[in-house]
Each structure stands twice: as structure tokens, then as C-alpha cells.
Amino acid sequence: MSTSTLTTDIPTPAPIPPSPNTPKPVSWKLKGTLTIVAVLLVAVAVFAWYRLRLPVQPDNQAEISLGTPDVWIHSQNLALLPHDLLQIPILKSVLTEDFLYFYQQDVDWLSLQGAIRRLSFEHDLNWSDNLLKNIAAAPADVYLWRDGTHALRYWALSIERDPLLTVAQQLAQMKLVADRQITEVGRIKVDGDEIPLLKIALSSQRSLVLAAHGKRLVLFSDSAMVSRDAGELDTNAEAFVQTLLAKDAKARGKLINDSQAPELSTTHAQTVWMSNRFFAQGYGAFMPDIQALRFDYDNGRWTSQANTRKIHVDSRIWAQIPAYAAWCASTSIDWTQVEAALKSAKAPVDQMLESKALESLAPTGAVCWYTEAGDDVSKPLFIGLRTEKSTLKTEDLTALFNWGVSTNRDYYQPIREIQAKKRQLAAQLQAVNDEIKALKKSPDRSEMQDLGKEERAAREQERSDQLAAKKVEKEDLKKQQDDAREALIAAKQKLDPEIKAAEALTTQQQGGFTTIKRTLEILPTQSTNPMLAFNNQVLYFSPSSPLVERAMKVADQRYPNVQEASKGLIDPKAVTLLYVNPAKVATLMTETGHDALPQKSLPRLRAAFDYHMPSRMSALAQQAPFAVTLKNASVSTGNDTTAWQPMIWHSAP
Template sequence: MKMSRKKIAFLGVGLLGLLIVAGIVIQAVWRPFGKHGKVNTSEIVLDIHHPDALIDSEALSRLPADMLRVPLLHDVLTQDFVDYYESTDTRLSADGALRRLAFEHQLDFGDQLIRRVFDEPAHVLLWRSPDGRLGYWIMSMRRNGLAKLLQGLGNVAASDTQLSQVAKLSGDVPVYALKLAVGRTLLFATKDDRLVVLSAPGVLLGTDGALLSERADVVDDLLSSGRDDAAHAFRLDAASDQPKGHRIVVSANYLSFGYQTFFSGIEALRFDLASSGGAPASWQTAALIDPDRLPQQWNGADLWHALPAGPAACASLPADWKGASDLLGKVVSAGADGAAQIGDALAGPAAVCWYAKSTLVAPVFVAHLKSTDANANAALKTVLGKSFGEVIGAYEAHAAKTDGSDGYRRLPVTTRSQGDAVTLWQRPVSARSGTALASKAPFAAQLSAQRYFPVTLAMAHGYLIFSPDARLVDDTLAVLDKRYPALADTLAPQRVSRTVLTLTPAAAASLIEREAASALPADQEAIFRNAARTHLVPKLQALAHYPPVSLSLPQTLPSSSGWVPVEWWFDRSGGAAAAAADGTAAARAAWDQPGVGGD
């Protein structure tokens, strides 16, 4: 089963979930100190001045509990979320290591050292590791009352086999290593009342064990002043020595899995928890945007009027059509000119939506065309149809050979028109996770799997519509033909143009539940399936009771790059939950199926 099908996440909760992990990974793995020696290391590739995320916290130990101030997260994650990070095996092993050091070297500190460390103000920089997590980090904090205890721990480094001194920073500040397990070593350094901890030797040391000069300079600055360039990179004021509450910033490049090139107008998201004017502390959201790179100032009104109502999740992206067409030009025979013809024809942001009737791997994409000129659109149809036929499709062992000289076997592209305003291109593509059953297709004998994707592209009424699931394209066409309600009909009129994300928890819960059942067939994943039914399904049921939520930007955006507030709006009408009832019933039924889910 493909791992991507197991990474099932509700989009809105997922954004916050990534930030939760960014904070929690620190308290899950931290331990300090060492003697002279060497560690096996290889340089880790990262940009020391541009982290993927940063955290400024008054106390990292309170971050999990403070995340539960968000009502939706409180109901979905529950207290188990906090308890887990208090008792995870890595944190318990850290506690055990410190107890061993205290016992063997007769150090005078109690069992609560780790908790006391995480009750201190901290500044954390994080970078992605090869597995996609925020797995590499540097943490800086004041030692305050722990200074004497930590100094005592450093004094025993020469007589402990787990501890070693591996380098010296400027001013002869020693860098210590603590070996936790095979392939797992942390580094730390202290100076005056400051402590810096690094998640892996390769964050600071090269393959030869020598200091990487640029990174050593950053650690020197953190030890001297607690300052670094990360705040500047995210256009923030420098972190204070005593932050109030929490500030979590995550780059759009990380959230987009590296595809930020195609929507460079948004650079980062920020979540702040702080008190204001004596009011209780609450989480606030902001986005770092560059208005010069926002197509049509990120106005998504045209998109929301074209998309069907009741999505599990929808997002608009300030697409860089030139960047996208440059990439397309490398894979189509029409080359750069043909790809540019497509990119030049598109205007404004793009939208992507998931619906409960389909799957996580088959959203629908919509973009708006600049012109409705018949001659221009006729030329565009020609290059679109040719590009679709070249790019879409996979090898089909049972299909007849194409007319191409390479003899590559694919099912043919079918083209159909619905009057002058609508043209559709479609090609079936065999896939284990497809949205349609092969047995019901007239071309079943030519397919290579039991399921397939009816991949469809449509040019209709001034829009381009694409989805691996033809049903979603048909629904979008129904909206454009005024035969189905549009998503814009469910949003407040004054917010339609500035809405950038909308979520329907009931539909999302239905989609996630069905996908979980499909990804964990009873005859192959009985243990994980039972665990999902026990722990995941109740959380999804709690999620489904929430009304639809949307995020919107201010009506007026700044003239230069900067942070703007993002507002969260809840629709209390309750109609969306009823609209998702059929999907929820289908999701429940999926758990009773022995194999991959149905249509």
C-alpha cells in the first residue's frame, strides 16, 4: 500500500499539526553534555540562515497543552495528545540518562531537571530532514537557575563514556556530544548563562569532524546574544530574551513540499499565542505575503463561483503561471512556446478542492482564463489537447499500441464537445487507487489493474478544469451551467474575494474515514485497522460536528512584503453536516469491507 494513502490528514488541522510537531520534536528528543573524543558525522545539507520553521516560546513544556486552547484541536486531539509527549520513550530515556549520570558521578540534582529545562524561554530553529519531518534543529535558551547544575554535568564529561568534547567554538567554548544510541548523537555548548543544543553532529560539523564556519558563527551568536538571522528571513522583529506565550512560524516552502516556486506570493504562516489588553491568551494567525507576486491580489471570487458547494477542503493558490509553463515546456513536444501559450492564457490564482465523494489522491483543480475570444480559445484547445495526450497516461500492458514510433501502450484520449463553450479530453489510467472500477468499463480488458482513474481536462465557460476523477469535473461543469450550487453561495458575500481556504469538517471526516478504511484492508492490516477504528474514528466523529470554516485575508493588502492577519470564520448554519451524511454512511460501511474500498 502506498505510504501517501496512509498519511491521511484534515487540511486545516494538518497545518496546525505540522506546527505542533515542530514544537514537540524538541521536547521529545532533548538531552545534553561530554569528554574529549570524536563522533561519526556527515555534514547535513541545510541553509543555516533560512530555517523551515522557528519557535519562540516562554516554555516549551506548555506548548502541547496550549495548542489545545483551539476548540477544534481540543476535541480532536484530547488530553492524550499532551500525555503522549510527557511519556514518550525518548523523553523517558533522557530522564533515565540524567539519573544515571547523577547517580554514578554523585551530582546533586533532582528528577525534574528536564522539566525545568523546558520551563525556560527557548528559541528553536528547525529544518526538514530527508523523511520530510522537521528533524534537524538548533535550540537556544537561558540556563538561569540551571547553570550550576549543568556546569556540574559538564565537569564529569572526562569520566563518562557517553560524553565527549568534539570541538571548540571561538573563545575556546567547548562543544560536547552525548551519544544516545547507534547513529544518534546530540551536541551542546554553554557560555555564561546561555545553552545551545543541536539535534545532530552534522548540523555543526563536517565529514572530517571540523566545525562548519558559517554554522559555527550562528552558534557563537546564539551563545553570545541569543540572536540569529531567522527573524530577519521571516521579516520578524528579533526574538526577545523573555518571549511571552508562543510564536510559531513555518515556511510556505515546507508546507508546500518544496513547490513554493509555483506560488511565491505567500512565504510563510505564523501562529501566535499571547495575551492582549488583559484578555485571555488566544491563538492568532498571520501570513507573510509579497503583493507584487500575487496574481489579481489573490482574489479568488471567480474560482469560488465555479466550484461545487460542500467540499471537504478547498484552497486557492497564487499560482505563478510563468514558472508552471516553464516546467511544462520541458515535457511537451510543443516546447517553451506551446507551454507559454497555455500559461499566458491563465489569470489569477488557481484552486484545488477535495470532495467526500472522491478520494484524497483525486482533487479537482480550476483556473480562470483571461480571454473568451473564440479564435484565441480555438488555438488554445489545440495545444491543450496535444499536451494532455503527451503528459497524461501510464503504460498499459494490455492496451493496443499507439501510433507513436516508440510503441508506448496507452489507452486513447477521447475528446468530446458540449456546444461551442465546452470541450473535454479524457484518458483512463490504470491504478490500484483509482476512483473507478475497471469491471464496469467497456475497455476493461485493456486495463492493467482492477481500478483506474478517468483523468479529465475540460475547457469550459472561461475556465480550465482538471481532475483524475471525471465526476468532479462533471460537477464543476454543472455549477457553470447553473445546475448545481456554487461554493461561493455558501460564503458571506463580503468575504468571497478574500477567502483563501474553506473546510467542511463533516465532509472531511467522511473522506478521511473512508480513506483510512481503504488504506488498511482487513486481510492485510488487521492490527492497524483495529487501531484506526478504536482511536481515529471517534476523533473524526468529533470533528464532523464542527460547522464549515473558512480563512480570509484583509480586504486591503499592504503595498510591500509583510505580515497580514488571517481571519477564521465559522458558518453556524449547520447545513454542511447534513450534506455530508451520505458520505459518512459510506465511510462507516467501508470499515466492513475486507479489501480496498468501493467506488
């Protein structure tokens, strides 16, 4: 079995000879960086369960915490990173050589090259046109942070290169008084030297920040990362830059606050580290035991590890999942955090929260996508295990379902219009009251003394007329408010039967399962009606009721489960994190792209999708199904203790 470790204190498990029916494990050379894709799709699964953001303490305009980057890349030669990623055949097939040239044609990269070229010419610095390219072919660290959409928008590059010694000296001596594109945003001290932080404007809305000292250079993707609202240099950013530029490698190695982060002194050719904040996309409550992922590249081979606490995933869950899935992910679930979320959302499930019924569920969940008729990416199947001591009652699940699954509420449109009219009238009435209050105030005496008797009388009469008109307007608005109240009551009475019908639930017994769903479909035009089904062992939920009905057949042994259909790929004795059928994933992604990019309304994006994606998806579909497992689920000893252990990749024959 192909395994690897990234720390010397965790022994590599001895190889286990495969049985004739056991699929062969895959080396990272074949499947390694699929983890990058995997964790992103796992995040999509977690989206549908619950949104829990991990806290950060930003002190800059970018609203990021510099000490806790979400992704860190340590490279012995940054320029070779795209090339090394493409050593994995599947990525080379899917991405093609375009991946190598994409960032060379990136707008920001080209703008930075232009700025450096102009800076060199106007300040007589004699920098070569290949300066950035030469600098990039060196040891470097890249730190990346998420923005509000969870995309890795912000980054900082720290690099060490001999040519930077001259660059740093020239930057420190530059005079930028009349330069519109390059400005100095502050100065910091590094190893006793005072160096400038330079802001390079790439456009009216985008600017970089650059600092260099000795052989080291730091580049920030956005000036907002180092500045406060007033434009001043942030003290945290100042300390961050000082550490990045320091000669002391040990100090730089402790830059990341996360205890799971490896030291920057690693000697691997390429290392990519991902925090739970990134690959869980802020939904860490459903991935509490996997704190970080790490990928290393050496000598043409990628290896992977997960930083874990004691994993609580119950492998029996795979026997409860319908076969022929495109993608399945299993994860631990911290139900206490889910309870906290329900409390903060003021969910009307008081009885369930008081009895701590959720905590009696097994700390295991799974999510799967399928490509059968009617299945799509917006309708996954969620699976949860119950324990023998489960105290969760039917009325608890009914209350939770009723709160969580709303109708489309089209019948509320007349009510919404009246409510909007009421809000408008309230605002108008408040404005009139303010005007009446102002008119009732006595005029300024000094101003009135300068006026003649007739003009003063005219002013008083005008104010009196305005006050009378405003009082009439006020009464009219109050009458309109009364009419709106009566109209709202009448509309609710008229729609009451329709509202009750749309919000009604149907609870049935189907075999050994209790099922809950809306009596009327929540989206009649799209034939969508979410469904919850449960028995003493398992819970199923999906926006697609046919998918839940398919899952219930697994318990009755009228439909195969995914563990059986995998033909040994899913090991019941190991902790299986992922099961992927690339051919079905390709189908799912293609159908999703067609649905998300209508040809009429989005012709350009649809044309680009139709041009680029078929060949990529065809290459993906050629790959065999595979699974990712952890060999040792209880490698750590305490709730707050984590350890790195290898992720093992198994491929079907």
C-alpha cells in the same frame, strides 16, 4: 469582525457589523490553530500540480541550512506549549489529553533523561532527576528543519534558565576520556570563554549535541546537524551555536535569514512561525504570495497573520467550483515558474512554451476534495481561470494532457522483460571484453623467469585456452543480443495496436466545454480515467472524470457552486484562502484511512486507527463549516515587499 495584528505598523481593520445573512466571524480561541492543519492539507493540493523545491545550501551531514529553519517557535514557557495549544476547544476535542503526555513518553526524551541521570551519577555532578523538566519551564526557542520527506525531523532547542549557570560550569570542567556515551566533538568560544560541544549517544544510530554557557543551553536533535562528513565541526554550525549562546538578545533575534521572520524579542506567551518552505512543502510556485504564517497566543487567545505580497487570487473562481466540497484552497500561481519546470522536464509542448500561452492564464488556481460517491483523497478537482486574452489553444492543452497523463502501461510488460534482458547481456558482454583485454596482456617477465620451461608452457597454454573460451562466450553473447533485438521488434509490432489504443485520446464538445481524456481508462480495474475540460472562462482537471463532469454542470447552472452553497461564508469581495466543511473532512479522512490501512496486510495499524480515530473524527464532524480570508489583498507595494496582515476566520451559524 475578529481580527488581529502582530506588528504595530499595520493597523487593525475596524469591525464591520455583520448583516443578518452574514456568518459570524470566529475568534482564534475557537478556530485558530486549525491553520496548522490547514496549511498541511493545502500542501497536499499543491503536490498534484507541480513539485518545485526552494534551494538551500547545506554544509553538514543532515543537508539542512541552519540559517533558514522551516518552523520557529518562541515560547515564554516551553513546558506550557501543549497546554496552550489545547486551549482551543476543537484541538482539545480532537487530540484529547494524550497530546499533553505524548512527548513525555517519547523514546528520545526518555533516553536523554537516562543519559543525564547517568552522567550526573558517574561524574558526581549532583544534578536532580527533574533537571530537564525544570529547564523546560523557561523562555525557549525551537528551530525545526525538514528532512528529505518534508517531515520536521531536525530541531535545535535554545533555552535560558538560571540553573544552567551551574550546569555550564560543570560541563566545561568535565573529563570525558573514558566515557562511551558522552564525547566531545569540538570547542567554541562564546563571549571570550571556551566551551565544549558534547555528543550524547542515545543509540547506535542516534545522538544529540549539547552545549551550555552561562544561563543558556543549546540542544541539537542530531549530531549530523553540526558535523561534516569527516566528523569535523562545521563552521556554519559553530557560528550558529555561538549566536544561540551569546548574551546579546539582538544578535539572536537576527539568527534567521528569512526577511519574513519576526525578531526573537517578541513578548507573546507563545509564537509559532512557519516558512513557505514548510507549509507549501516545496511547491512554492503555487503559493508565491504567502511567504510565511504566524500564530501568537496571549491570555487564552490565539491570533494569526500571513506575510504576503500583493495577492492575485481572483475571487470569481469560487463561483466556478461545485458545491458540497469537504475542503477547498485557492492560491496564486506563478505560471512563469511552471513554464520553467516544463522546460527542465523536457515536456513535448514546444509550441505552448514558445508562445508563452501559460502566462496568458489568470494567476489564480484552486483545488477541492469531495466525499460524494466515487470521490476520495487521491482524486481532487483542480480549477484554473482563463482570461479574455488567453492564447492557450486546444492543441496546446492536448499536448500537455497527453504528456502528463500516462496509462498504466501493463501492455509494456513483455517489452520491459526483453529490454531488461538486453541490459543484462550488455553488462555481461562488457565484462567478457574486459577479461579478454586482460588475457591479451603479456605476463610479467619477472614472474615467468622464476618458472621452469614446462610450467611456463603450461601457463601459456592455460591462458590461450581461457582466451579462446572467452572469445566463444563473446560470440554467444553477441548472438543473444541480436536475438533480443529481433524479439523486441517483433514484440513492439505485435503490441502496436494495443499501445495505440491505450494511448489514444478522445476530444469532444460537451455543451460549451471541450473535454480531453484517454479513449481507454488508464486503470481499468479501478475505473480511473483523468479528464480535462475547458471553455473560455475556466479549466477543470481531475483524476476522476465524473468530478469534472459535475464541475461542468456548474457553468450550465445545473449544479450549485460552492459560493452559493456556503450561504455567505465565502465573501466575493474578499480574498478567500480556504473553505472547510469539518463534517465532510472527517468522512474523507476516515474513508482514506480505511483504504490506506487494509485489515489483512496491516492489521496492527488498522486496529490502532479503528481504536483512536472514530472519536476524533466524531469531534471534528461537530464543528461548523468555516472559511479563512485576508481583508486587504494589496497591502504591499512591490514584488519584493511583503507585509503581515491578519487572517480572518468566518464560521457558519
